[in-house]
Amino acid sequence: MGITLRPRQSKAIEDIRDAYRKGYKAPVLIAPTGFGKSATAVVMIQNAIAKGHQVWFLAHLKEILNDTASRLRADGIPHGWIASGYDGNRSLPVQLVMVQTLARRLDRYKPPSLLIIDEAHLAVAKTYQEIIKWADGARRLLLTATPTRLDGRGLGEVADILIPTCSTQDLIDEGLLAPIKYYAPQTVDLSGVSTRAGDFAQNELAAVMDKPKITGSAVAEYRKVAHGRPAVAFCVSIEHAKHVAEEFKAAG
Numbered sequence: 001m002g003i004t005l006r007p008r009q010s011k012a013i014e015d016i017r018d019a020y021r022k023g024y025k026a027p028v029l030i031a032p033t034g035f036g037k038s039a040t041a042v043v044m045i046q047n048a049i050a051k052g053h054q055v056w057f058l059a060h061l062k063e064i065l066n067d068t069a070s071r072l073r074a075d076g077i078p079h080g081w082i083a084s085g086y087d088g089n090r091s092l093p094v095q096l097v098m099v100q101t102l103a104r105r106l107d108r109y110k111p112p113s114l115l116i117i118d119e120a121h122l123a124v125a126k127t128y129q130e131i132i133k134w135a136d137g138a139r140r141l142l143l144t145a146t147p148t149r150l151d152g153r154g155l156g157e158v159a160d161i162l163i164p165t166c167s168t169q170d171l172i173d174e175g176l177l178a179p180i181k182y183y184a185p186q187t188v189d190l191s192g193v194s195t196r197a198g199d200f201a202q203n204e205l206a207a208v209m210d211k212p213k214i215t216g217s218a219v220a221e222y223r224k225v226a227h228g229r230p231a232v233a234f235c236v237s238i239e240h241a242k243h244v245a246e247e248f249k250a251a252g
Contacts, residue, residue: 015163027159028162030163129157
């Protein structure tokens with residue numbers, strides 16, 4: 001079928017190629033949710049295999065790999081799997097790879113020419129580091145919408161250049177994403193909550209947030225601005241989530 005890239009996606013690919021031409025081996029493509037990183041990656045895969053390269057697409061969730069597989073099938077790109085519970089032709093130049101599976105089987109394979117790592121802000125974890133060290137001679141392409149980690153670690157351990165694209169607002173302005181409406185009820189006083197590694201201490205935050213008055217306010221705000229529509233409630237802990245669910249159920 002073929003993918004028709006938007007101008008920003010085409011520029012992203014050219015910027016990636018330019019980075020490789022300049023000698024970088026591991027660029028990070030930073031693009032917001034809705035940019036079309038997967039479609040951009042599929043075109044990169046097409047171009048690479050056309051030149052005789054092997055390409056492995058690495059992710060930590062089967063849902064991500066399944067979505068990528070559907071995109072590859074739509075474009076007629078044969079691919080194999082390196083993932084527990086999946087059968088596939090592992091001699092094909094394109095492989096969809098589960099991080100956890102490959103980390104246990106590094107002695108069974110030879111590194112590909114190009115390793116694409118999705119959700120690349122996770123790539124400083126031990127399993128990723130082992131894979132990257134094993135595939136040291138391969139070019140890498142790291143994809144993420146969120147290059148900033150809560151623990152403060154940078155991506156310099158696994159990457160050598162950042163390639164920015166655009167903002168979520170840019171995509172909204174271009175009509176590619178729906179505009180966002182923000183509603184802000186009275187905020188909670190978090191001045192007494194300490195921070196750890198750049199984020200609020202979870203136990204202290206839960207003590208402040210997990211109160212019937214606050215949860216009831218959330219239910220009331222939902223009824224006021226989005227009643228009957230799908231919604232997501234972000235909670236501090238599993239216990240907090242249970243209490244919020246109980247309040248929504250009690251409200252019908």
